[in-house]
Amino acid sequence: MEISKACILAANDIIEKAQLEKGDIVVVGCSTSEVLGSKIGSNSSPETAKVLFESIYGVFKENGIFLAAQCCEHLNRAIIIERDAVPFAETVNVVPQPKAGGSFATEAYNHFDNPVAVEEIKADAGIDIGSTLIGMHLKKVAVPVRLEVKTIGEAPVTAARTRPKFIGGIRAKYDEALL
Numbered sequence: 001m002e003i004s005k006a007c008i009l010a011a012n013d014i015i016e017k018a019q020l021e022k023g024d025i026v027v028v029g030c031s032t033s034e035v036l037g038s039k040i041g042s043n044s045s046p047e048t049a050k051v052l053f054e055s056i057y058g059v060f061k062e063n064g065i066f067l068a069a070q071c072c073e074h075l076n077r078a079i080i081i082e083r084d085a086v087p088f089a090e091t092v093n094v095v096p097q098p099k100a101g102g103s104f105a106t107e108a109y110n111h112f113d114n115p116v117a118v119e120e121i122k123a124d125a126g127i128d129i130g131s132t133l134i135g136m137h138l139k140k141v142a143v144p145v146r147l148e149v150k151t152i153g154e155a156p157v158t159a160a161r162t163r164p165k166f167i168g169g170i171r172a173k174y175d176e177a178l179l
Helices: 003-017 046-062 103-111
Strands: 025-030 066-070 079-082 115-118 125-129 142-145 155-162
Touching: 003 046, 003 125, 003 142, 003 155, 025 046, 046 066, 046 103, 066 103, 079 103, 103 115
Parallel strands: 025 066, 025 125
Antiparallel strands: 066 079, 079 115, 125 155, 142 155
């Protein structure tokens, strides 16, 4: 399947299956190297990142959902996100580059209206393209989401949504709509 088409399908699928709403945040970790069939971190491609970013961001923006782009390990998996999504977050000073932050995060930084870098967030859902390990940026209780798209290019795709923690004990009652 064409990369752009796969990204659009995956973005729409996570919105539907995770029941995302306007204002929610989806973290995306993406290895363009893996998409191209190379070892993660070995073949960063700004051209591939452009296709991936434009496809995913277009769907999320149209639905009022914020995209959080995870940087690579060279920037300690920092997040590039729109300031409006995290108005009170403490920002850090870094500008991602293809070999230090990753091509996808670089594309996000270059195209968001008001990009900021933060060390961490607690996203409502996530899409991991190429086994980049996004779990550290999800809320505490992550639940796997089985997307229709299993690969983008050559990269495996996994996804998760989050739900509120259960608290209480045997007498507690839970809101089934939040499961």
